[in-house]
Amino acid sequence: MAQLTTEQVDFFKSNGYLYPMDALTRGEAAEYRARIEAYESQSGEEVNKRLKIKAHLAFPWMCDLARHPAIVSAVQSLIGPNVLLFGSSAFAKNAQDTRFVSWHQDSAYYGLDPHDEVTVWLALSPATSESGCLRVLPGSHLGPDLEHEETYDANNLLARGQSLKGIDGDKAVEMPLMPGQFSMHHERTAHDSLPNRSDDRRIGMAFFYMPAHVRSTLGRRSAMLVAGSDAHGHWDTDPEPKFDLDPVSMNYLESIWASYRDESKTTQAARSSAA
Ligand SMILES: O=C(O)CCC(=O)C(=O)O
Secondary structure, X not given: XXXXXXXXXXXXXXXXXXXXXXXXXXXXXXXXXXXXXXXXXXXXXXXHHHOOOEHHHHOHHHHHHHOOHHHHHHHHHHHOOOEEEEEEEEEEEOOOXXXXXXXXXXXXXXXXXXXXXXEEEEEOOOEOOOOOOEEEOOOHHHOOOOOEEEOOOOOEOOOOOEEEOOOOHHHOEEOOEOOOEEEEEEOOOOEEEOOEOOXXXXXXXXXXXXXXXXXEOOOOOEEEEEEOOOOOOOOEEOOOOOOOOOHHHHHHHHHHHHHHHHHHHHHHHHHHHHX
8 A cells, every 4th residue: 555655744744734645435435434324323322422532442344444554554654664543533523513623732632652643534424614624723733732721512522622722713724535535633733623514414533543652641551553563562452342342342442431531520620629
């Protein structure tokens, strides 16, 4: 599978983002979307509810998607041969949905050192200006760590509603994608997305990749090796699902998601009692 060109790598290094790259055919993207929507019908829940932080642990085919050769070789072009996936999240907005994602830098929350993580956002339906595609602030990954306010806005798709103050939206660059295409952004690149004003759902999978030398600053955690080898041993191994909704991996996914939510509540409670 093709590596990124030198020009693409240089563009990412200077700007902190890159798009569009091709991974899936339109038919394959439609098939993955259908699988996600079948899960939603079967569980009676929107995919955003549970398939967070480590969504790949729900389905073997999601692990395969995280290891898709086109995606992995693009990631390797940026971070080298030994690649771990430390997380993945589904981001779905319904047709005519007012929900949004506020401006944020992932690096403020991921607990990684050094900040060498790269996020791949894979479109499974059209991600357009109208449907609220991802937007980035070019070059923001080279600037300072910015201050987030945790708003817990119910309309915000981020668990804590974390929000950067004072971003000039006029400087934002949209990253529209056709189904099956993906974008990449650096973990320090400020990004957001607006409500979906289209008549179709906007569904994407975000995969969070890091080189094996990256450490966790939030205690011992787990990750999934997607390419090369891990000679560093900073991470335990994710329990990969043996079949769809394998209870072993689902319980693990749920415990990670619950502790993230609890940590949010603790942080919020501590802030309000301190206020
Ligand atoms: O899907 C979205 O609108 C936001 C995704 C996001 O914040 C991310 O992939 O880091």
